[in-house]
Amino acid sequence: xxxxxxxxxxxxxxxxxxxxxxxxxxxxxxxxxxxxxxxxxxxxxxxxxxxxxxxxxxxxxxxxxxxxxxxxxxxxxxxxxxxxxxxxxxxxxxxxxxxxxxxxxxxxxxxxxxxxxxxxxxxxxxxxxxxxxxxxxxxxxxxxxxxxxxxxxxxxxxxxxxxxxxxxxxxxxxxxxxxxxxxxxxxxxxxxxxxxxxxxxxxxxxxxxxxxxxxxxxxxxxxxxxxxxxxxxxxxxxxxxxxxxxxxxxxxxxxxxxxxxxxxxxxxxxxxxxxxxxxxxxxxxxxxxxxxxxxxxxxxxxxxxxxxxxxxxxxxxxxxxxxxxxxxxxxxxxxxxxxxxxxxxxxxxxxx
Amino acid sequence: xxxxxxxxxxxxxxxxxxxxxxxxxxxxxxxxxxxxxxxxxxxxxxxxxxxxxxxxxxxxxxxxxxxxxxxxxxxxxxxxxxxxxxxxxxxxxxxxxxxxxxxxxxxxxxxxxxxxxxxxxxxxxxxxxxxxxxxxxxxxxxxxxxxxxxxxxxxxxxxxxxxxxxxxxxxxxxxxxxxxxxxxxxxxxxxxxxxxxxxxxxxxxxxxxxxxxxxxxxxxxxxxxxxxxxxxxxxxxxxxxxxxxxxxxxxxxxxxxxxxxxxxxxxxxxxxxxxxxxxxxxxxxxxxxxxxxxxxxxxxxxxxxxxxxxxxxxxxxxxxxxxxxxxxxxxxxxxxxxxxxxxxxxxxxxxxxxxxxxxxxxxxxxxxxxxxxxxxxxxxxxxxxxxxxxxxxxxxxxxxxxxxxxxxxxxxxxxxxxxxxxxxxxxxxxxxxxxxxxxxxxxxxxxxxxxxxxxxxxxxxxxxxxxxxxxxxxxxxxxxxxxxxxxxxxxxxxxxxxxxxxxxxxxxxxxxxxxxxxxxxxxxxxxxxx
Ligand SMILES: Nc1ncnc2c1ncn2[C@@H]1O[C@H](COP(=O)(O)OP(=O)(O)OP(=O)(O)O)[C@@H](O)[C@H]1O
Ligand SMILES: [Mg+2]
Numbered sequence: 001x002x003x004x005x006x007x008x009x010x011x012x013x014x015x016x017x018x019x020x021x022x023x024x025x026x027x028x029x030x031x032x033x034x035x036x037x038x039x040x041x042x043x044x045x046x047x048x049x050x051x052x053x054x055x056x057x058x059x060x061x062x063x064x065x066x067x068x069x070x071x072x073x074x075x076x077x078x079x080x081x082x083x084x085x086x087x088x089x090x091x092x093x094x095x096x097x098x099x100x101x102x103x104x105x106x107x108x109x110x111x112x113x114x115x116x117x118x119x120x121x122x123x124x125x126x127x128x129x130x131x132x133x134x135x136x137x138x139x140x141x142x143x144x145x146x147x148x149x150x151x152x153x154x155x156x157x158x159x160x161x162x163x164x165x166x167x168x169x170x171x172x173x174x175x176x177x178x179x180x181x182x183x184x185x186x187x188x189x190x191x192x193x194x195x196x197x198x199x200x201x202x203x204x205x206x207x208x209x210x211x212x213x214x215x216x217x218x219x220x221x222x223x224x225x226x227x228x229x230x231x232x233x234x235x236x237x238x239x240x241x242x243x244x245x246x247x248x249x250x251x252x253x254x255x256x257x258x259x260x261x262x263x264x265x266x267x268x269x270x271x272x273x274x275x276x277x278x279x280x281x282x283x284x285x286x287x288x289x290x291x292x293x294x295x296x297x298x299x300x301x302x303x304x305x306x307x308x309x310x311x312x313x314x315x316x317x318x319x320x321x322x323x324x325x326x327x328x329x330x331x332x333x334x335x336x337x338x339x340x341x342x343x344x345x346x347x348x349x350x351x352x
Numbered sequence: 353x354x355x356x357x358x359x360x361x362x363x364x365x366x367x368x369x370x371x372x373x374x375x376x377x378x379x380x381x382x383x384x385x386x387x388x389x390x391x392x393x394x395x396x397x398x399x400x401x402x403x404x405x406x407x408x409x410x411x412x413x414x415x416x417x418x419x420x421x422x423x424x425x426x427x428x429x430x431x432x433x434x435x436x437x438x439x440x441x442x443x444x445x446x447x448x449x450x451x452x453x454x455x456x457x458x459x460x461x462x463x464x465x466x467x468x469x470x471x472x473x474x475x476x477x478x479x480x481x482x483x484x485x486x487x488x489x490x491x492x493x494x495x496x497x498x499x500x501x502x503x504x505x506x507x508x509x510x511x512x513x514x515x516x517x518x519x520x521x522x523x524x525x526x527x528x529x530x531x532x533x534x535x536x537x538x539x540x541x542x543x544x545x546x547x548x549x550x551x552x553x554x555x556x557x558x559x560x561x562x563x564x565x566x567x568x569x570x571x572x573x574x575x576x577x578x579x580x581x582x583x584x585x586x587x588x589x590x591x592x593x594x595x596x597x598x599x600x601x602x603x604x605x606x607x608x609x610x611x612x613x614x615x616x617x618x619x620x621x622x623x624x625x626x627x628x629x630x631x632x633x634x635x636x637x638x639x640x641x642x643x644x645x646x647x648x649x650x651x652x653x654x655x656x657x658x659x660x661x662x663x664x665x666x667x668x669x670x671x672x673x674x675x676x677x678x679x680x681x682x683x684x685x686x687x688x689x690x691x692x693x694x695x696x697x698x699x700x701x702x703x704x705x706x707x708x709x710x711x712x713x714x715x716x717x718x719x720x721x722x723x724x725x726x727x728x729x730x731x732x733x734x735x736x737x738x739x740x741x742x743x744x745x746x747x748x749x750x751x752x753x754x755x756x757x758x759x760x761x762x763x764x765x766x767x768x769x770x771x772x773x774x775x776x777x778x779x780x781x782x783x784x785x786x787x788x789x790x791x792x793x794x795x796x797x798x799x800x801x802x803x804x805x806x807x808x809x810x811x812x813x814x815x816x817x818x819x820x821x822x823x824x825x826x827x828x829x830x831x832x833x834x835x836x837x838x839x840x841x842x843x844x845x846x847x848x849x850x851x852x853x854x855x856x857x858x859x860x861x862x863x864x865x866x867x868x869x870x871x872x873x874x875x876x877x878x879x880x881x882x
Contacts, residue, residue, distance in 0.1 A: 207735075208734050209734050210732070213724045220710035221710040224707055224721070226669070227707040228689070228721035229694070
């Protein structure tokens with residue numbers, strides 16, 4: 001078991017190194033001074049406190065959507081809806097933050113709950129369509145993203161807009177609803193505690209509760225789950241709702257912690273990145289924050305590189321794709337692992 | 353050019369020398385195995401569950417890479433790294449768990465990868481003709497246009513064999529081919545294998561049924577814990593000697609049969625006038641039966657005569673179009689599998705890989721699938737990890753499952769040990785009613801003996817058992833009472849299974865004889881109900 005974990009880490013490490021080498025080669029092709037450019041990419045997130053902060057901040061929403069997708073994937077369902085759930089969660093939290101008058105901590109909690117509920121409804125719809133009519137949750141959740149995007153923009157534009165602002169942004173959220181930020185230089189905020197709590201809860205749910213067990217078995221072999229007595233339809237519905245709630249909560253945390261007034265004109269893309277994070281973390285909630293930090297690092301590094309060197313941020317998509325391919329390829333380095341096993345068995349045999 | 357010795361009748365066509373295979377989890381499945389097969393013989397390969405038989409054959413077929421050892425075919429050393437290589441060297445394999453595409457036709461499956469045709473077009477007519485001719489040539493008739501999912505296992509197996517022959521295999525490996533067959537189908541298969549042998553093919557045959565080994569094979573190789581114990585001429589050894597080589601002790605399969613209760617007793621399972629209609633035809637027609645506490649009701653019948661549907665309806669996996677089902681006095685008609693299990697029902701499914709296990713999950717996770725929300729595994733909300741691993745270890749040792757730990761994924765166990773996981777789970781929940789569909793499929797004699805013992809022990813504490821088996825000897829020796837199914841109907845009922853004539857049951861199974869429907873119901877339900 002221990003050897004397995006060690007091997008997975010090693011393999012992921014080698015995959016990342018290989019991807020970086022490929023990334024460097026690509027950089028050399030497009031850049032006049034590839035070493036310098038690539039240096040910005042690697043060191044970028046560490047070049048100032050502010051950048052380091054924004055790199056960690058970016059990992060927070062990715063963790064939420066990564067968890068949402070992991071939950072649903074674990075039950076063998078698709079979830080392309082985290083995008084819309086995250087978005088509508090942010091809109092709901094914005095509405096609650098502007099319209100309600102509540103004492104400090106209370107207000108924050110209510111806003112977070114509003115985001116969760118909105119996201120949960122976003123999961124409930126494809127869940128019901130699937131459970132009742134066996135409609136593809138993949139298609140339903142994907143289409144709902146547009147519904148939520150337009151619905152959200154409608155609410156912001158016609159009901160929550162700040163008329164005094166030049167751009168299309170909402171009124172500021174009341175200060176009572178904010179998640180406090182820690183320092184002046186960065187926007188790191190108390191939402192990070194909420195995030196760790198949710199990471200733990202997701203892990204606990206999947207691996208330590210009967211419901212989570214039901215979900216995992218449904219994901220592994222649905223006929224077996226049904227035969228064993230698992231109410232598979234209920235489970236599929238529940239997991240979509242939970243996934244939606246987590247994504248929606250992520251949107252709310254982002255609003256209360258970072259923006260404090262709604263200013264997205266379009267969906268920020270965290271939902272789709274959540275799919276990448278879930279794949280990298282192999283649906284394991286405990287690995288999701290690690291994968292999220294990693295993806296955030298790539299993103300910030302790419303921004304810095306694009307800013308200071310003659311390479312576009314899109315290059316990072318190539319590196320990203322290579323890493324995902326290598327990490328998820330089961331057979332990668334399998335030969336090396338087998339030689340290790342063999343050596344061990346022989347040692348055992350000669351020792352006895 | 354190397355001078356080659358004149359091939360003699362006793363020349364080995366296949367020699368596997370010093371084969372060692374270590375699985376990624378460190379399990380040594382084959383350890384320095386040397387295995388030799390002569391041209392034109394039927395060579396049986398036997399050994400307990402997990403002895404390494406399938407692994408050795410997978411190495412031969414290029415599905416597993418050996419860590420050490422060499423393979424010689426017709427005297428030449430060969431490197432086999434994929435099934436394509438194996439096929440090129442004339443090796444064909446019929447797997448323990450079939451590998452056909454269910455939605456394609458028989459002909460399409462047989463020619464898959466070797467399609468005849470003009471350019472990119474698949475010539476269906478020609479393919480079907482070729483397949484029909486092939487089947488006739490080898491005494492394995494098939495309907496080339498039928499879809500795989502519509503044909504019974506016996507035919508699927510023929511398709512697998514023909515598929516191998518189509519690719520020109522002269523060394524044919526059959527991994528537990530008879531585990532899924534009825535006695536008649538087994539006879540037909542043996543005829544076909546014998547005629548293949550006459551045509552010069554070499555056959556490697558894996559089986560747990562030593563009677564068959566004795567009947568069919570020329571030589572037999574025994575494996576135990578990854579090693580070869582020995583090879584002998586089959587005529588020189590007795591069944592007892594073979595089993596002693598396999599297990600290391602004497603094994604006798606005795607008819608155990610629970611003592612039938614006298615007089616009226618509680619009915620645990622009651623099926624009343626059940627109809628199931630699929631695609632406009634009755635797959636179950638007016639089926640009634642009852643099983644009382646402490647007894648085994650055997651269901652005999654050629655596979656595909658409604659047994660699967662009967663079991664599905666009772667266990668809640670599908671619903672019936674008419675009729676009622678009662679379990680322990682509770683109405684179970686139309687209830688979900690979970691609700692029915694809560695009434696005290698256990699179910700050993702016919703196909704362990706489809707229903708019985710989640711193969712990527714660990715052994716303990718598979719063992720708790722029917723009690724994951726009950727004490728002591730769970731308090732209704734959270735799982736008790738300690739209790740789960742304790743249960744896993746307990747059941748592994750009680751049911752003698754060969755595994756490296758309770759954390760091992762079930763899919764990496766040998767076929768027979770996967771079946772033991774299912775048996776362990778279903779027997780250990782204290783069921784009131786057990787539906788056992790082919791419970792001993794693919795498990796070795798020692799484990800079969802134990803499985804029979806568990807069934808009888810369960811009846812001793814009052815459990816009612818419905819035993820469905822294609823193995824007529826098994827149903828007849830274990831059951832108190834017996835029904836025969838034919839074309840979705842109960843065509844015969846015997847109040848006393850002991851002393852029945854196998855031949856006569858065979859006539860009922862083939863539909864050549866039947867009792868009056870009213871008579872069947874009257875004599876089965878005659879005794880007071882509830
Ligand atoms: N993919 C795998 N990974 C790890 N261990 C494996 C794997 N496949 C098989 N094994 C182990 O190797 C051993 C030999 O398995 P094998 O399938 O060859 O047995 P077998 O003789 O065919 O048994 P059976 O009669 O039950 O089919 C078993 O202990 C099994 O658990
Ligand atoms: Mg096997």
